[in-house]
Amino acid sequence: MKPKHQRLFLICSALMGLGIAGSLVLVAFQDTLVFFYTPSDLLQKNISPQQRIRVGGLVDMDSPQQRGENVHFKITDQKETIMVSYHGILPDLFREGQGVVAEGYLMNPTHFQAESVLAKHDENYMPREVAEGLREQCK
Template identity: 50%
Template sequence: MTIDASAFPSPRRRASARKRRRLALLALVGLALAAATALILNAFTDTLVFFRTPSEIAQRADAPGTRMRLGGLVKQGSVAHEGTTVRFTVTDNRADQAVVYVGMLPDLFREGQGVVTEGAVGPDGVFKADSVLAKHDENYMPKDVADRLKAQGEWRGGDAPAGAPK
């Protein structure tokens, strides 16, 4: 009885098949990793924005209840207090967005001041905020720092900034 040598693959052939399988597995893992990275980056595109303006909210027709941040200026004459509920309008001077908030407002909140609210637009088109962040004026300087600058004769401001002595 003779043994047919062609029935058994050579060691070189076996090594080559292992390398191909390993290469295919690495390619598959690389493809899965690239797809996962693309999905994650795509999901972050909307959430990387610090806030949306009223104009952007008007242009984008997001589904009601989509969480976002709304930023702009509190429109003059729009603030109305009803107990703990506050209604106001945020504007970017191109579009306005009505906002309703229940709770205590920050001390810096006032008409004409920058504000960022977090919440969602309801089915009625009103932004229901669950937090309100008032932005301070860029010229703000603590009173004691302004006093020291004036005492040293280094005060260069024309008008006293917010918080500075008059």
């Protein structure tokens, strides 16, 4: 084997080993790599009220109730729903059906006290007229 073939073999095997090690690490840390839990995740996990976590999902239709800076709304992942209370200013994008991520504490299995709320947008981009056209078709 020529030296350059030796080097090529060495590098390829080293990178393969590194790739396998890396993917094992990522799979092992799956739980901590997520930015937020969905309401369904919360049911399966035992989360204490002292633990600061993030919950993400869609703002449930007709759920937001605003009184001054006190807001109550429901976050849903279409399977499970959780009630969220928040005191503060909501992001501009906040609306019914919009994706949001709330950070705070799970007071009890059905009630989440948020300290900050971030809006999440999806990968769909279109002009307003096209969006309205789509909405008409759906009706």
